[in-house]
Amino acid sequence: MALSRPAGMFDREREWRALTAFATDPAPGATLGVVSGRRRQGKTYLLRALCAATGGFYFGADEATDRDSLNRLGAALAEHGGAPAPFVFDGWHTAIDALLALGRERRVPVVIDEFPYLARANPQLPSIVQNAFAPLRPERDDSRAALLLCGSAMSFMGKLLSGNAPLRGRAGLELVVPTLDHRLAAEFWEVADPVTALRVNAIVGGTPAYRREFVRDDTPAGPDDFDDWVLRTVLSPTSPLFREARYLLADEPELHDISLYHSVLAAIASGNAQRGGIASYLGRKSSDLAHPLNVLEDSGLVTREPDVFRDNRTTFRIAEPLVTFYHAVMRPIWSDLEHTRDATRLWQRSQRRFLGSVLGPHFEQVCRSWARHMAPPDLFGDYPNVVGTGAVHDPAGRTSHQVDVVVFGLDDDDRRPLLAIGEAKWGERMGLGHLDRLRRIRTLLTAQGRFGAEHARLACFSGVGFHDDLLEAARRDDSVVLVTAADLYRS
Structure with missing residues (x-):
């Protein structure tokens, strides 16, 4: 059954079709789906809209102890079903069965958002979900719940269904919510001039939340307003965009030595695209970089692109434009940006780095994508x-x-x-x-x-x-x- 896309939803037609098809699948038995994507892409909006359209159940986890999360889930389930008191679960086995029980009478989506928070507190949770979806298990076979596990920690979510992971082979949906491409981003930001649109895209990329929540719909009025827009948004200490690039790394649980990962990203942003150049920039051996580069790649912050003519040569590229802008433009003058009342001169002095390290490489990548x-x-x-x-x-x-x-x-x-x-x-x-x-x-x-x-x-x-x-x-x-x-x- 096709569900109408919410009126306020921009694009995401493919993602909405996939979610609604999964949530209304008439086949018997409970089903499992995994939804992932970098932060601020609108995953929560999609899943909440899905639950609102179908009468489904949504639970947003947070960083808490295992016991506290079970208590919160019990309270949320009781409120959803109109029970007089919160449910009390002795563990996640009974909690997952209670979620599956929501689908005894009809197909209904059941969403656990920010699943990595729960798994961090209880590493056995993926195995518990695996056991709940074991074949010939009455709690699964008698349910028509469409359980959706969602998360933004890409290093964790990317491994949830891979290799020998417990949930491999259990999921009927694996949906990655991407950033908007440069065309959709221009439409979303309502920037008609292509040169201005590309400049904006080179800084904020295609992340929807950066327009709505972070700059409160402040968009460049035209080419002549671009510099002022940069000053009042990403270079303003009062704007959430100002520190966002630093927080993106902190969101990834696999990134323990944050300073090392920032240094690797700074090396790439400075034009060191091969492993040898990155190692030279950091004063380390190339072999020392295998782990941090792999972790950054798993986190979706860096992409590894092979040379199309030489199989033994690899180029590394930062996947998030805001991170490139931070390391190329903001990080070298961070203290001045924090304390100045007017960053106009700082921005003017940063034009060479912006053009050479941010805008030029981003233009090349957009050309390849196009x-x-x-x-x-x-x-x-x-x-x-x-x-x-x-x-x-x-x-x-x-x-x-x-x-x-x-x-x-x-x-x-x-x-x-x-x-x-x-x-x-x-x-x-x-x-x-x-x-x-x-x-x-x-x-x-x-x-x-x-x-x-x-x-x-x-x-x-x-x-x-x-x-x-x-x-x-x-x-x-x-x-x-x-x-x-x-x-x-x-x-």
Whole structure:
């Protein structure tokens, strides 16, 4: 049964369809689902709306002792069912059975939000849920409860259904609520100018709560208001955004040595994208970084992206724009920001770091995302199957050429033909020099006899436009693709 999406809900159509289908599934027996996603993405809003639409039960856990959480759950269940007194549970076995009992008469969603808090106080809880959903168990078979476990601690939630985890094979739904992409974020922030939209996105990304709760719907009125918006929001000590990047790490239970993880993120934000560069920045051995990088990746704060041309080379990227902005712009001047009455001069002096370490890399990533998921179907000659970045060795020049956007297709023999190589420049008007560089790289790849590179298109992405000579070259040569900031926001 399809449920109408709440009128105040922005987008999240895919997530709402998945949740409502799960919560109204007519099949017999209790079912288990897992919902995760980074903080501030609207998971709680989705789940509360689901319970409101279906008469379901919602329980939001908090950091408490095991006994206190059981008491709170007993009180919440009693209130939900209109019982005269709170239920008293001697442990989680009986508590989970009581939750399943809510579905004896009909399919009903039963939500436990912030499940990692409960599991931190009682590490046996995932195993207890596993036992509750064991086959041929009457409490499960006679129930039609749709139990949803939700959490924001990505390092924990990502392992809940993996490998030999107790709940592996038990769940019928695994839903990750993502951040909004750059197009949806611009629509959500109501920023019509594409250049301003990309600047805003480079700072706050696609996290919905940053507009609603954190800046109280304060959005840039236009291009001329962007700097003032930065000063009155993310650089203002009175704004919740000011300290948010520091708190994001504290939310992850796996991050014990916070200072080490901040240092790793600072190294990446400074342009050290490979493990060796990060190690040099920190004054440590590369082997010392395996654990912190893995934990940051599990937490959803860092992504590991392989070089598309060299299997043994990996690039690390910060996944949350606000964290990049904090480490590149705010952290070096943190004390001044905390104590100044007017951060205008500090922001002006930070423009080089903002453009080079924040806006430029973010523009490149948006270009890759656009090429993979949003570009017109015929722009690259075929469907983009893999889009990434990579380095091409130039023996004659004794150097390597970094390629910002590499687009691969997929043929019927599972081979990856190279569809396009591209260069992205945020603050630079691009000309024939950029096109000549791409032609040189295409020639190098063709000489390697790999990927069918001789047919690859050459794409130039620019935030400020193109010189006339490049525009003329694109008119004469169908293999030259020019993409502006406005193109990135066209449907």
